[in-house]
Amino acid sequence: MQSLTYRRATSIGEAVSLLQNGGDTARVLAGGTDLIVQARERKRDVSLLVDVKHIPELIGISYSSDIGLVIGAATPLYQVYGNKDIKEYYPSIVEASSVIGGTAIQGRASLGGNLCNSSPAGDSLTAMMAINAIAHIAGPQGERDIPVEDFFTGPGRNVLEAGEFVVNIHIAPHQSGTGEAWQRFIPRNEMDIAVVNCGTYLALENGSVTNARVALGAVAATPIMVPAISEILIGQALNDEIIDMAADAASEAATPIEDMRGSVKQRKHLAGVLTKRTLAIAAERAQS
Amino acid sequence: MAKIVLNTIINGENREFLADERDSLLEALRERLGLMGAKEGCNNGNCGACAVIMDGRLVNSCCVMAAEIEGAELNTIEGLADADSLHPLQEAFLENAALQCGICTPGFLMASKALLDENPDPSEEEIRWWLAGNLCRCTGYDKIIRAVQDSAQRINSSS
Numbered sequence: 001m002q003s004l005t006y007r008r009a010t011s012i013g014e015a016v017s018l019l020q021n022g023g024d025t026a027r028v029l030a031g032g033t034d035l036i037v038q039a040r041e042r043k044r045d046v047s048l049l050v051d052v053k054h055i056p057e058l059i060g061i062s063y064s065s066d067i068g069l070v071i072g073a074a075t076p077l078y079q080v081y082g083n084k085d086i087k088e089y090y091p092s093i094v095e096a097s098s099v100i101g102g103t104a105i106q107g108r109a110s111l112g113g114n115l116c117n118s119s120p121a122g123d124s125l126t127a128m129m130a131i132n133a134i135a136h137i138a139g140p141q142g143e144r145d146i147p148v149e150d151f152f153t154g155p156g157r158n159v160l161e162a163g164e165f166v167v168n169i170h171i172a173p174h175q176s177g178t179g180e181a182w183q184r185f186i187p188r189n190e191m192d193i194a195v196v197n198c199g200t201y202l203a204l205e206n207g208s209v210t211n212a213r214v215a216l217g218a219v220a221a222t223p224i225m226v227p228a229i230s231e232i233l234i235g236q237a238l239n240d241e242i243i244d245m246a247a248d249a250a251s252e253a254a255t256p257i258e259d260m261r262g263s264v265k266q267r268k269h270l271a272g273v274l275t276k277r278t279l280a281i282a283a284e285r286a287q288s
Numbered sequence: 289m290a291k292i293v294l295n296t297i298i299n300g301e302n303r304e305f306l307a308d309e310r311d312s313l314l315e316a317l318r319e320r321l322g323l324m325g326a327k328e329g330c331n332n333g334n335c336g337a338c339a340v341i342m343d344g345r346l347v348n349s350c351c352v353m354a355a356e357i358e359g360a361e362l363n364t365i366e367g368l369a370d371a372d373s374l375h376p377l378q379e380a381f382l383e384n385a386a387l388q389c390g391i392c393t394p395g396f397l398m399a400s401k402a403l404l405d406e407n408p409d410p411s412e413e414e415i416r417w418w419l420a421g422n423l424c425r426c427t428g429y430d431k432i433i434r435a436v437q438d439s440a441q442r443i444n445s446s447s
Contacts, residue, residue, distance in 0.1 A: 001310040005290065006355035033351045036312065037332045051356060078345070102421015103399060104336055107345035108352070190420040191334075 001040050008051045012138045012167060015050050020140050020163035022048035028165045030058075030074035031108035033101065034117045050165075057167050058112070061086065068173040073112025073135075073166040078103075080111060089174035091285065092182035092199055096127035099184065102191055112166045115151060118158045121194045121218035125152075127182040129215035129225060130199030133171045139164030149215070152222035178203045179285030181278040184217075185270045194218045195262040198250075198274035202233075202282040209233045214246070214278070216271050218261075219254035226253040229275065238283050246279060247272035296357045298323070299367025307354045313347075314338045316354035317364065325365035325394045329423070336422035339395040340364045346402040348421075365394035368401065376446075377401060380439035381432075388426035396422050400436045409440055 006029075009015035019026045025047040027035055039046040052058050058074040063085035071080060080086060081098040100109055100123050114124045115135060128148040135151055137144050140163040148169070151158050160166075184197035196218050203211035212233040217223040228249040236242050256267035290309040297303070298321070307316045314331075317323040317340070329337035331350045338349040341363040368375045377400050380386070387393045396419065403410055403418045410418065415436050416429070424432060 001312065001315075003290075004310050006292075006309055006353055008355075008358075029353070029356075031351075032353065032356075033333050033348075036351050036353060040312075040331065049353065049355075051353075053356075076345070101333065102336065103402070103418050104339050104346045104348045104421050105333055105351075107342075107347050190417065 002042060002046060004039065004046050005048045006051065007048065008054050010054050012055060012057060015052055015055060015165060016138055016140055016163055018048070018050045019165065022050065024162070026050060028052055028116065030110045030113040030116075031076060031105075032113075033105050033109045034113060034119075052165065063089070065173050069171040071111055071169045071171075073115070073168055074110045075112075077106040077109050077111070081106075090131065090171065090180065092127040092131065092180040092201075093124070093171075095182040096124045096184075096197070096199070099123060099190065111169055115148065115166055115169070116158065116160065118152050118154075118156050118222070120152075120155050120220060120222055121197065122223065123184060123194055123197055123217070125223045126197050126199035126215040126217040127180075128169065128171075128199070129223060130182070130201040130213045131171055131180050132201070132213065133169050135169055136167045137164050138167050143167070145170075149225050154221050175203070177205060177286055178211075179282040179287070181281035181285065183274050183278050183281075185274060193261065196254075196256075196267050196270040196274055198271070198278050200275070200278035200282045202279065202286050204238075204283065204286045208235060208237050210235075212246075214250060214275055216250060216254060216275075219256040219267050219271050224253060226250055226275075228253060238279070243276055243279055247276040250275035292355055294354060294358050296359070297361040299363060309355060311354040312350050313340070313342075313352035313354050313357055314349040316357075317349060320354075323364055323366050327391050327394060329391065329395075334421075334423070335392070336395040336399060336419075337392050339398045339422065341398055341402055344405075346399055363398070363401075365398055368397060375401070376442045377404070377436070377439045380435040380442065384431050384435035384438055386427060386431040386435035387424075392422060392424045392426075396424065396432055400439070403436070404440055404443065408444055410436070412437065 029049040029051045038044040058072045077097045081094045133148045180201045182199045184194040186192035199215045201213040214229045251268045251272040254271040327337040329335035333351045
């Protein structure tokens with residue numbers, strides 16, 4: 001391991017000043033399941049780890065029908081998928097967060113960590129994008145909000161400026177007539193990185209679509225939204241023909257690389273398949 | 289290298305010890321405390337051979353900084369058996385031949401303990417999902433699954 005300093009922050013202000021003074025190689029430590037490995041393998045230069053798990057705002061989950069869902073950025077995944085409100089109202093968050101790593105990873109890894117690691121294949125990212133989650137950020141200039149769909153700027157890169165970190169993730173209250181779903185394709189049953197993943201959100205009124213959001217992961221340099229699908233679906237009644245059009249738009253929007261996990265052709269195909277499947281599940285949930 | 293003093297409870301005992309600030313928890317356990325039960329397999333969170341229980345949750349000790357355990361409570365494989373007898377999980381692993389080379393076994397035992405603490409009567413599917421982050425390259429998994437089921441039965445029938 002490279003030589004580094006560890007500091008435990010107990011307030012947002014303390015973390016901001018530690019990060020600011022630490023410069024470019026200061027990093028926020030949440031669950032550490034990506035960061036510690038990257039530091040050990042020298043994929044990231046790290047001189048200072050600022051542990052944010054002892055800051056009250058970064059741990060815990062609250063839900064109310066007026067404010068919605070607020071998830072502390074460093075809350076471990078087992079608390080996320082085990083939360084009764086998330087189970088009831090945000091099934092796609094459960095679907096994504098329960099397949100990230102195994103039990104020992106889920107005891108530590110967090111949505112904030114998945115967000116800031118900014119992998120193009122990060123499983124929770126497309127779930128959060130589809131339901132329009134907002135990242136609440138603290139930094140030297142104060143606090144600001146940014147939609148998760150606008151968070152990523154490249155593989156492993158994001159909009160965070162020096163000294164900034166994610167405090168929590170906010171999702172609007174659940175509305176009746178809406179449904180969401182998340183799926184990924186991997187060649188085994190568990191413990192793998194997505195070949196493609198897909199989050200979907202649908203709002204229906206009298207059988208016709210009033211809002212549709214589809215996000216795809218592992219098909220581009222960052223997770224992407226597919227606005228063309230929203231244009232195809234909004235105002236229409238869902239039927240096989242229109243869902244096939246949405247799936248084609250997903251394949252079209254995917255601009256993947258070829259690597260050990262999958263070919264370009266396979267990933268474009270999967271983008272369509274997962275769009276179709278998640279739309280069907282989201283529609284069913286919206287009507288139930 | 290900067291040294292730090294850490295205070296923690298390991299297997300019920302207060303421990304104060306000196307670690308390097310850049311040590312992982314796995315390095316601190318093995319190299320500072322001489323607790324060699326947790327094994328280094330992949331050192332990147334994939335294999336589970338280094339799994340320990342930290343504040344009641346299963347973690348991979350290679351993916352925890354030693355400095356993070358200040359004030360925490362740890363359970364490691366060294367504390368699983370008591371002075372007189374093996375833990376029912378250990379007995380069941382032996383009797384069901386759920387190990388060969390043994391490198392993965394401490395991780396499997398701690399992961400299985402964390403499972404049974406939370407869910408005393410898991411289904412086969414629940415056991416398989418829970419243990420998905422532990423890799424064994426010798427036995428295959430069936431004997432391990434049977435050992436966990438057997439152990440759950442022993443624990444439940446004796447309580």
